[in-house]
Amino acid sequence: MSDLDAFRAETRAWLEANCPADMREPIRGDDDVCWGGRNCQFKSEGQRLWLERMGAKGWTVPEWPAEYGGGGLSRAEARVLAEEMKRIKARSPLSSFGIWMLGPALLKYGNEAQKKEHLPRIARGEIRWCQGYSEPGAGSDLASLRTSAEDMGDHYLVNGSKVWTSYADKADWIFCLVRTDPAAPKHLGISFLLFDMASPGVSTSPIKLISGSSPFCQTFFDNVKVPKENLMGTAGKGWEIAKYLLTHERDMIGGSDSTGGGQRDSVSNIAKRLIGLDAAILADTALRTDIARHEINALAFSLTMERVMAETKSGQGTGALSSMLKYYGTELNKERMQLLMSIRGSDGLTWEGEEKGDGDLARSWLRSRANSIEGGTSEVQLNIIAKRVLDLPGA
């Protein structure tokens, strides 16, 4: 028995013993997702236990070093863990911007004290993070940010506001781009600060979206004192970290679906079920053509994801493809949601109703429209491809 086989056996046994029954059921909606944090409202005892147990083993972040609260697993072991979790349909114990975004940046740019302080608490889901990037009026032009952090000797004094901060009203800490040098050129005066959302002077105001939900906030900083040691990386070099993180975010949005995880049913299967067949082909032939075209692109796109990952792993990669994945993936997802709306017809227009799931499709459709705006608009991705991949000249 190889080491990996042994690891698999152990893992399987541990999961069987420790994954609560209700954590093996499919996620039914956004409410079932566990985000952790100081004020976490667990939906069930199973959810609480599952996070506690996985966090204790560091398996919320299997490949992070054990010294920072991670699982310390090799890539191969992490894959085994993922496979075994999938086998029993275990839910992810924790969704977290700390894991997806800040963590990788902390590992790369944080100093030892910062890593020791923050990473374990991220791993255990104790602190929930939000991201302070965009500002009102700045939009895609991130580098034009104006939130200032004035150097007051032993601390920074932060003033300004951020917008599109996901779940800022529920987050414990924020990682935040601020301007520390107002005299420096646009990209150069920016620094990367970490601070507690409970600090005096921080306030948030949720933004209601067209889908009816409010996952984002506007966040205001009014003379917020931030200790100097909360600066990550070098002062004025925050833009580099921001770019590193944006690429992570892009990969996430491009590859993800906004419907909340799990295996998605194909558009054609849904259409078959709802519209039915006529002489072995979908009864609505015009819609059938559009669905087939969509599925061809969706299939080719998922193969492209697979290929890009394989190439990156083997070093063949041409690189800089995250913009492609973000652009194409989000456009496809919007198309998918539009087709599902077409397939469902007037039933898809339901906004609220008595049955569970009423309104879900319409809200997911509306939510999907943001995919090509958040994390860098489709237009910005195309600009990036044109400049960085194709090397086309500037205007």
Add this chain to the structure above:
Amino acid sequence: MSDLDAFRAETRAWLEANCPADMREPIRGDDDVCWGGRNCQFKSEGQRLWLERMGAKGWTVPEWPAEYGGGGLSRAEARVLAEEMKRIKARSPLSSFGIWMLGPALLKYGNEAQKKEHLPRIARGEIRWCQGYSEPGAGSDLASLRTSAEDMGDHYLVNGSKVWTSYADKADWIFCLVRTDPAAPKHLGISFLLFDMASPGVSTSPIKLISGSSPFCQTFFDNVKVPKENLMGTAGKGWEIAKYLLTHERDMIGGSDSTGGGQRDSVSNIAKRLIGLDAAILADTALRTDIARHEINALAFSLTMERVMAETKSGQGTGALSSMLKYYGTELNKERMQLLMSIRGSDGLTWEGEEKGDGDLARSWLRSRANSIEGGTSEVQLNIIAKRVLDLPGA
């Protein structure tokens, strides 16, 4: 009997008596089109007679004033003439850039001597004109032209070259944009000259296209002497005339099909004939969807042409729509040709063959690709709409 009814009766009788039998047969190809000119090779005695008779009455240009060789008809009379010609399927007696392009500009900008000299000869098909606008390397950026006309006192000395001059190798005269003032800003130093292609120093070289035909030439001017009285309009104000003419050209290309006139069969009729039906719908359902989408746009587009014309006539027009018609019309025609290629399958790939019409489709398809390039590219049209219609700011 109203005057118009009387005119109709007369016209009908005259056409019956004067339109030769072979001029009532459908045009079978480009060869059947009569372009007139000094070296015109008539395909038949009927063709020669038809031009002579129509030219004598001024009915090649029914609405031009009789004093300049036109028919002097009112708009209503001209419509009657067109209807009566259509009734007996009479061919157009003359195709001519003189009629379509130079004539309207001459009427608007020419002096009396120029009108008297040129318009009657255009009307009778005695002189064939070509257009000298584009220059090698200039492309869409027409105003950057470099062909110079140096003022030598009693004449201009023209040097330079033009490209994309349609049928320059067959034309008798050219209307030509030249730079008379090299010091003036780009658009201001341009003048509009008319001169004989037989002048010493003029030479042409046909450009072979991907469709195999050579309707265009490169045209070279080497110290060509052009009398001063051949300047049309004011020196340095040629750009205004050019813009006026471009709008004419745009309307022509947008509204026309490149297949050589006559009623076109619809894409769906062709598909029905070649592919056949299965349970009352086109046997290839994916192609059917694409065809239906195309026909919806084609129908809506032809209605838009109709509406724009009606609005213009009634003064309701929003104006500046010729760019829209050019852009959308040419894009639709390209799509139409692509669909016809799909419908014909491998048969559509034929380039040459024994049967009449072999290769026509492939050549027309390839020819159609130029629609969105010539007369201002689709990109230029979109620029124009953005700037002139939508009033969007410059970059």
Add this chain to the structure above:
Amino acid sequence: MPLILTDDQLMIRDSADGFFNSEAPVAQHRALRDAADPVGFNRDVWAKMAEMGFTGVLVPEAHGGADMGHVAAGIIMEAMGKNLSAAPMLSTAVLGATALKHGTPEQQAKYLPLIAQGAHLLALAADEAARHKPAHIATTATPSGNGFKLNGSKGFVLDGAAADTLIVAARTSGDTNDSAGITLFLVNPKADGVKIDRRSMVDSRGTARVTLNDVQVDGADVLGSVGEGHAILEKVLDAGRACLAAEMLGLSGTAFTMTVDYLKQREQFGQKIGSFQALQHRAAHLFCEVELARSATLKALQALDEGSDRAPMYVSLAKAKAGEVAILATNEGVQMHGGIGMTDEYDIGFFMKRARAAQETFGDAAFHSDRIARTLGY
């Protein structure tokens, strides 16, 4: 008929634009949405629309209507689309009036004047399939007493919760999906066995599910002939589709204008975003698309006024084209507005929601492109 508005129609356009802009602007739609209004429109506005003659636009003068025709009806609907004005215009003044023109003299004399006065609301309870399929009628009408008993369910009845009379399509013979055997009935929504459930929809308009459980109707309540309802239904639907195309044209126009205005004002990377050529080209393309939808819609409305045989084809052309353009215009609108376009605070999202609902009503672009292809024989 030239493809252009007549002078009279231009006047109607000016007055409709002015009316809805001041009496029922987007802010009113927002207020109705926020209040979760039970009928989804403002009754005062409806009363004023009656004063303007809008409610009687398709009612003959003999019955007190303005009888201005379909082009005028479309002009009114376009103005409503521009402002997202909610009112039972489609259900009562278009669908209801068109249906009742096929009624007996008694039915006409009873209902048409009330429609023109804005004093009686109607709702068409026809569709049963979530994807529009007019012949898909499973609701049954079985002989009973001097009339019929109705049983069945209608999922998507516009203004069903507000209606004073329902026009119900039910099957007196034949199988589901047969066009023969469909009969239309005038049904009192307060009658025994009628259940009306208001549905909350993405566009916040008034829509209801109507359930019929042994509902007794009189023989005199049959609209048209027994078993011959399909032909009337098609005419009613075509009037509705053309007017929906007009509404979508209106909302596309506003979404487009809002977007172009935003492009001129918003700065990014130190420039107005309207100066970016990629956005310019997309806006210019969208401009062309809106113009095409405009031509197709006008042609359909004119064809209905002329009673042309080709009217159904032009109606489908208009509904298909205006539907696709509305989706494109609102998608582009939201995208070009960026993040702000995703917020509830900003109006553009309302246009996107209404575009989707109007697209799904009485056949989407796929339905109508199929119908066009069948009409053209392929």
Add this chain to the structure above:
Amino acid sequence: MPLILTDDQLMIRDSADGFFNSEAPVAQHRALRDAADPVGFNRDVWAKMAEMGFTGVLVPEAHGGADMGHVAAGIIMEAMGKNLSAAPMLSTAVLGATALKHGTPEQQAKYLPLIAQGAHLLALAADEAARHKPAHIATTATPSGNGFKLNGSKGFVLDGAAADTLIVAARTSGDTNDSAGITLFLVNPKADGVKIDRRSMVDSRGTARVTLNDVQVDGADVLGSVGEGHAILEKVLDAGRACLAAEMLGLSGTAFTMTVDYLKQREQFGQKIGSFQALQHRAAHLFCEVELARSATLKALQALDEGSDRAPMYVSLAKAKAGEVAILATNEGVQMHGGIGMTDEYDIGFFMKRARAAQETFGDAAFHSDRIARTLGY
């Protein structure tokens, strides 16, 4: 199998790219076109391809082939697409070799070594409908002597004028469009009753019309079993389709690169046209599309090598996607080149012509999207 080229395949790619770039560049295609070459390719190049092992890429080692598999065959075809290299690679090394792997040991022993040596050319005479429809076989094979008599006509036979042996699909039973009853035959093109007419096609490749008039074939010339030819034909076609996808991927790549290069160099209005954002976005979008076609094509070739059940689905995916991308890439290429792109002097038009012909060969995007939908059960 990871969706990536192995080290061996990377080496094959480098050598194929180098070979066709120097031995059969676009200039050679132009020369063949100008000369109206009777077979449409250069026999010296073919001989060198044999030396490189390319002709035997799908021939088992036991028969003297390199047996490198479909991914390798696709790599070679992609390199040919990049350079528009003409050679009977598809007809002989892909279609011919795949067909003959289903032959008797005698047939294999006779033909496969010759294929690997580049010493014998084959052509598939299957399609009869101008729009690809593999079961549409009206050509008849009626029992005669110790074999069959063939009668019929094949309109679109790739390399038909150069072939030393034709693989003819004919019907031994059933009706036109039945998949059962199709039988494949090895036919000598010099046999009595065979008429080969070279056709001049838009892409200047070698294509012929083959007419069969009472052509006598021996029982030993049946390839596979009588009446069971359809299954073999599908395998042969799928190998061909995947390789055509690879060829189209190659030509899309070159068309794209030429275009991006042109954008960087051409000036208009005082700027490089590549700095215009609208063109940048279209180029960036096209880049993504080419990448998608690349993934789909590699997957199809790998699936063929694995003998996967899903291979036909992936092949259709690749042919559909690569076909649409090739059309898009060449359309955009010509458009962005402006007038010069329309001239015969410039190469981009050749890519457009070949893209169209490859798209029409063995099913266009519409055919394959229909096939995918049927495979997925809708």
